[in-house]
Amino acid sequence: MNLLFVHDHKFYNNKNIFYSTGGFPGDIWRRYLKHFSYIVVIGRELHNRNSGLVKSSIEKVKFNLIKDYKSPLDEFSNSRKIDKHIIDSIKKVDAVIVRLPSILGFRAINLCKKINKPYAIEVVGCPWDSYWNYGNFRGKIMAFISYYRMKKSVLESKYTIYVTKTYLQNRYKTTGYSSFASNVEINDLLDNYKKNIIINQKTIFGMLGNIDIYYKGHEIVIKALASIKNNFPDFILYLAGNGNGKSINKFLKKYDLDNHVKILGPLKSGQEVFEFLDKLDMYLHPSLTEGLPRSLIEAMSRGCPALASSVGGIPELLDDKYLHQPGDYKVLANQIKLYARDKEELLLMSENNFNKSKDYEIKKININRDKFFEKFVSSF
Numbered sequence: 001m002n003l004l005f006v007h008d009h010k011f012y013n014n015k016n017i018f019y020s021t022g023g024f025p026g027d028i029w030r031r032y033l034k035h036f037s038y039i040v041v042i043g044r045e046l047h048n049r050n051s052g053l054v055k056s057s058i059e060k061v062k063f064n065l066i067k068d069y070k071s072p073l074d075e076f077s078n079s080r081k082i083d084k085h086i087i088d089s090i091k092k093v094d095a096v097i098v099r100l101p102s103i104l105g106f107r108a109i110n111l112c113k114k115i116n117k118p119y120a121i122e123v124v125g126c127p128w129d130s131y132w133n134y135g136n137f138r139g140k141i142m143a144f145i146s147y148y149r150m151k152k153s154v155l156e157s158k159y160t161i162y163v164t165k166t167y168l169q170n171r172y173k174t175t176g177y178s179s180f181a182s183n184v185e186i187n188d189l190l191d192n193y194k195k196n197i198i199i200n201q202k203t204i205f206g207m208l209g210n211i212d213i214y215y216k217g218h219e220i221v222i223k224a225l226a227s228i229k230n231n232f233p234d235f236i237l238y239l240a241g242n243g244n245g246k247s248i249n250k251f252l253k254k255y256d257l258d259n260h261v262k263i264l265g266p267l268k269s270g271q272e273v274f275e276f277l278d279k280l281d282m283y284l285h286p287s288l289t290e291g292l293p294r295s296l297i298e299a300m301s302r303g304c305p306a307l308a309s310s311v312g313g314i315p316e317l318l319d320d321k322y323l324h325q326p327g328d329y330k331v332l333a334n335q336i337k338l339y340a341r342d343k344e345e346l347l348l349m350s351e352n353n354f355n356k357s358k359d360y361e362i363k364k365i366n367i368n369r370d371k372f373f374e375k376f377v378s379s380f
Helices: 026-033 072-077 079-091 103-115 127-132 137-156 167-171 218-228 246-254 271-278 294-301 329-339 343-360 362-377
Strands: 002-014 017-020 038-046 061-063 095-100 119-123 159-162 177-180 203-208 235-240 261-265 282-285 306-309
Touching: 002 079, 002 103, 026 038, 026 061, 026 362, 038 079, 038 103, 072 079, 079 103, 095 103, 095 137, 103 119, 103 137, 119 137, 119 362, 127 137, 159 362, 177 362, 203 218, 203 271, 203 294, 218 235, 218 246, 218 329, 235 271, 246 261, 271 294, 282 294, 282 329, 294 306, 294 343, 306 329, 329 343, 343 362
Parallel strands: 002 038, 002 095, 038 061, 095 119, 119 159, 159 177, 203 235, 203 282, 235 261, 282 306
Antiparallel strands: 002 017
16 A cells, blocks of 8 residues: 655755655654555655755655745645645555644645545644744734644544644544654663763753754743853853754854853764763753654653753653743743752752653554554555
């Protein structure tokens, strides 16, 4: 059986070999190839980038991408062309998996219904959180539109799998069969990892994520650290991830933190990321929107004490006392002062985080996911 996978993800085409900024490494397709013999991928196509990418192309996966239009108006004017592209692909496969939220995904669902093609939905985030925190008026209008479109799509879906255990399920209910399987899969979890907590003269903080994306919350951390720098022992903040850092550098100059922050650039997944996390005294994750954050769970799997915002599925990972409301840099600053140099508290955070990360071992996640896809495949 052949599968069509639809999402808004932007793939980079380099001589018909396709790459991702990290969200879709080649190994991700193997979870679907357990149940389908061949996969066609519809996403958005970009060119002319050679750094900070991972290879997404593997055997038995074909990319049939759509042009990444420059504006919503440009895309709207090409709606017929886009729909034809999608429905032509739908007709050639046995089933469709749509990852939401995504504009192409919503289109695919409507087209599947028209020709009665079996489809399942993967819910990986909340469009309300994403658009509302986008920072402009258009984003807030899109938040309302996408939120209700998503609610309707998921409610009517016969098969839905969520990346969270409760958060997205409560916000986007379904009347069909549903399950939970995080997109975060920990492959290299040690049996008895124990982080070596040492209170050094200089506290090392760290963040993972694209430094040019506003909703990752880098400004929140910078404001929090700036507010306590005169009353807190020496510290350094390491920022790892894609991006040119122009906006970050403006904030650093504004808050006089140039000497306290180092931008590392992108890290390779696996050992390079783990080595980065193992150097940290505390991991910070102040996102304005999330589904279930991979980087936070990876940090927890290395025993990193962590502070984070309370968005998305993060409250499923950390105790309330380690959370702050999105954008509340003052609470984050107080938490840093309270916990970052308390050895007993850091040891407790480290142990709890490592133990919680065990829920995301790949073997455990795969059991739920495989059961879901077996049930979906058996329905047609």
